Amino acid sequence: MSDTTPSTPGRDFIRDMVARDRAAGKYGGRVVTRFPPEPNGYLHIGHAKSICLNFGLALENGGACHLRLDDTNPETEEQEYVEAIQEGVRWLGFDWGESFFYASDYFERLYDFAVELIRMGKAYVCSLSEDEIREYRGTVTEPGRNSPYRDRTVEENLDLFARMRAGEFPDGAHVLRGKIDMASPNMKMRDPLFYRIKRATHYHRGDAWCIYPFYDFAHPLSDAIEGITHSLCTLEFENNRDIYDWLVDTLVELLPFPDPPRQTEFARLNLTYTLMSKRKLLELVERKLVAGWDDPRLPTLAGLRRRGFTPEAIRDFCERIGVAKANSTVDVTLLEHCLREDLNPQVPRVMCVLRPLKLVIENYPEGQVEELDAPFYPHDVPKEGSRKVPFSRVLYIERDDFAEQPPKGFHRLSPGREVRLRYAYFVRCESVVKDPASGEIVELRCTYDPATRGGSAPDGRKVPGTLHWVSADHSLPVEVRLYDRLFKVERPDLEEGGFEACLNPESLEVLTGSRIEPAAVDLGVGERLQFERQGYFFRDPVDSRPGHLVFNRIVPLRDSWALEVQKQTPAAPKPPEPKALKVKEEKAPEPLSTEELEQLERIRPELLPVVESVLAAHSNEVERYRGGQTGVLGFLMAQVMKQAGQSGGRPNPKLVNAMLTRELGAP
Numbered sequence: 001m002s003d004t005t006p007s008t009p010g011r012d013f014i015r016d017m018v019a020r021d022r023a024a025g026k027y028g029g030r031v032v033t034r035f036p037p038e039p040n041g042y043l044h045i046g047h048a049k050s051i052c053l054n055f056g057l058a059l060e061n062g063g064a065c066h067l068r069l070d071d072t073n074p075e076t077e078e079q080e081y082v083e084a085i086q087e088g089v090r091w092l093g094f095d096w097g098e099s100f101f102y103a104s105d106y107f108e109r110l111y112d113f114a115v116e117l118i119r120m121g122k123a124y125v126c127s128l129s130e131d132e133i134r135e136y137r138g139t140v141t142e143p144g145r146n147s148p149y150r151d152r153t154v155e156e157n158l159d160l161f162a163r164m165r166a167g168e169f170p171d172g173a174h175v176l177r178g179k180i181d182m183a184s185p186n187m188k189m190r191d192p193l194f195y196r197i198k199r200a201t202h203y204h205r206g207d208a209w210c211i212y213p214f215y216d217f218a219h220p221l222s223d224a225i226e227g228i229t230h231s232l233c234t235l236e237f238e239n240n241r242d243i244y245d246w247l248v249d250t251l252v253e254l255l256p257f258p259d260p261p262r263q264t265e266f267a268r269l270n271l272t273y274t275l276m277s278k279r280k281l282l283e284l285v286e287r288k289l290v291a292g293w294d295d296p297r298l299p300t301l302a303g304l305r306r307r308g309f310t311p312e313a314i315r316d317f318c319e320r321i322g323v324a325k326a327n328s329t330v331d332v333t334l335l336e337h338c339l340r341e342d343l344n345p346q347v348p349r350v351m352c353v354l355r356p357l358k359l360v361i362e363n364y365p366e367g368q369v370e371e372l373d374a375p376f377y378p379h380d381v382p383k384e385g386s387r388k389v390p391f392s393r394v395l396y397i398e399r400d401d402f403a404e405q406p407p408k409g410f411h412r413l414s415p416g417r418e419v420r421l422r423y424a425y426f427v428r429c430e431s432v433v434k435d436p437a438s439g440e441i442v443e444l445r446c447t448y449d450p451a452t453r454g455g456s457a458p459d460g461r462k463v464p465g466t467l468h469w470v471s472a473d474h475s476l477p478v479e480v481r482l483y484d485r486l487f488k489v490e491r492p493d494l495e496e497g498g499f500e501a502c503l504n505p506e507s508l509e510v511l512t513g514s515r516i517e518p519a520a521v522d523l524g525v526g527e528r529l530q531f532e533r534q535g536y537f538f539r540d541p542v543d544s545r546p547g548h549l550v551f552n553r554i555v556p557l558r559d560s561w562a563l564e565v566q567k568q569t570p571a572a573p574k575p576p577e578p579k580a581l582k583v584k585e586e587k588a589p590e591p592l593s594t595e596e597l598e599q600l601e602r603i604r605p606e607l608l609p610v611v612e613s614v615l616a617a618h619s620n621e622v623e624r625y626r627g628g629q630t631g632v633l634g635f636l637m638a639q640v641m642k643q644a645g646q647s648g649g650r651p652n653p654k655l656v657n658a659m660l661t662r663e664l665g666a667p
């Protein structure tokens with residue numbers, strides 16, 4: 001999905017319910033949803049799921065979706081968060097129109113509802129302490145006991161409640177409670193708390209109030225005030241639904257709309273290798289374990305945006321994970337997959353050398369510069385455009401692309417060996433220059449073959465690999481921030497020693513000496529680029545400026561975590577490795593060469609359906625692989641090769657392997 005119109009939604013139990021309600025003429029056919037964040041932190045990708053669901057439903061049904069701040073806790077809420085929430089929803093591509101509300105603007109009406117409940121004998125002022133209230137509530141196996149204040153008269157309750165509001169009592173002296181059932185099997189229904197006394201300045205209402213309603217009271221009644229029809233929330237509110245129904249049904253005569261709203265719960269999104277609770281995200285920010293709410297390693301919308309994620313990719317992700325009733329944890333590789341799918345067909349390719357090594361072409365005339373043609377897109381991306389890349393005697397290549405003693409299977413440059421420089425010539429390494437003091441290689445002395453201009457030799461000789469490069473004099477310095485997962489473990493929230501112990505120390509590597517080809521900056525080609533053979537990058541919207549370029553890595557071209565595990569897996573089946581070991585190590589897997597990557601893109605349309613059908617037909621093996629038994633990869637490979645063979649092809653196994661592991665995601 002690369003345009004801004006939300007695509008056809010999938011079916012799920014909530015959409016089915018809404019369709020049934022409409023067919024039955026419920027709510028007069030109206031569909032009104034709301035997204036109700038509390039302004040006590042920034043939105044994260046879990047919220048994106050809820051936003052896509054609520055706004056999506058409204059769009060699909062010609063209805064409306066309100067953006068409402070559920071702001072009943074003065075101590076934790078701030079205006080800064082309100083603005084970040086609006087920005088996040090807008091960035092995701094949704095529009096609340098005129099329907100932007102604050103629950104705190106309903107305080108007068110909520111107060112009137114509470115008074116009405118008192119009049120009806122359905123609410124009372126309770127003067128037990130917090131501890132006593134807890135003790136009286138009973139347990140899951142034992143019923144609670146009635147508060148000694150439960151039988152206060154209506155007059156006494158009205159008087160006390162009015163004086164609570166007037167500020168006559170200290171904080172915590174009294175609460176207002178629903179008079180429901182202290183023996184209810186649902187503990188939430190044991191006389192729930194509706195109001196508390198709290199002297200704190202509210203970011204929106206200032207000091208107008210010293211009593212504040214609780215979520216359980218404010219939420220259903222705010223829904224009812226706004227004429228919400230379908231109130232969707234996450235599963236942890238399942239038991240609160242009884243209070244919701246009790247309130248809107250008890251007060252139904254006083255509500256502005258005849259049919260009260262109904263609450264439906266769905267599973268919250270959890271994502272591997274990250275945290276999704278605002279409280280914990282706040283802790284990361286406050287303790288400066290990250291750079292701020294928009295740190296590109298955070299799953300906040302602000303962080304994802306600054307990292308370079310597109311709203312389209314996030315919406316696509318939310319659609320693919322769907323909406324279900326059972327909690328689960330989604331593999332972060334699915335999010336990365338959606339991102340690559342979105343970026344691949346639209347992002348120009350350029351060359352950037354992250355860790356430069358100087359390469360001098362001895363037989364190239366000093367002072368000569370050639371402008372070589374290079375397309376911005378590979379063959380299978382139906383987009384036009386190319387740029388000129390300056391080539392000269394002194395170049396930079398990637399330090400990793402040279403090995404003085406090449407290990408087996410190393411297809412790049414080493415002494416005496418010839419490789420192709422992308423869009424340019426073949427070069428051969430004749431000698432290396434080392435720093436006499438440290439022994440570090442500081443320069444490669446090479447020769448080039450002028451007959452190989454454009455990248456092929458008239459005599460048909462082959463080279464093992466193709467490298468990206470930039471011209472030393474023409475390239476621009478750039479700071480590159482390589483972001484990786486913030487945590488080393490799949491579920492940092494479940495770690496016994498707390499999440500801090502499993503922060504990934506390599507989650508950010510800042511490279512200050514990188515060099516980028518001039519076209520990447522001059523041509524206004526866009527803020528997102530693919531650095532060939534490296535990944536997708538985004539010009540940092542805050543720190544990058546002319547003269548000091550900064551690019552963030554959005555995502556590498558492939559999932560190096562999955563590849564690493566696969567490399568570590570011996571051929572013979574072995575017990576699965578403990579999860580904690582599956583962390584990227586320094587030694588990088590042999591990456592696909594540029595040709596291979598291009599080849600992969602070319603065969604993708606044919607190969608992908610084969611891979612998908614194999615994965616669908618062998619879901620047990622897929623489960624086992626994802627559960628850590630990476631040995632089954634060989635079996636799946638064989639199935640793909642066999643099926644591809646039946647239709648007459650024999651794809652390169654290395655490419656099949658790459659596509660398969662990409663589709664499987666990290667085990």
Ligand code: ATP
Nearest residue numbers: 036037038046047049050233234268269276277278
């Ligand atoms: P957190 O637990 O991260 O602090 P929250 O539920 O307190 O989140 P709210 O501001 O109350 O945050 O959330 C607004 C809406 O977003 C609620 O309807 C909530 O159910 C939904 N939501 C929050 N987190 C998720 C999630 N991980 N997946 C899906 N929906 C979510």
Ligand code: MG
Nearest residue numbers: 037038070215
């Ligand atoms: Mg909440």
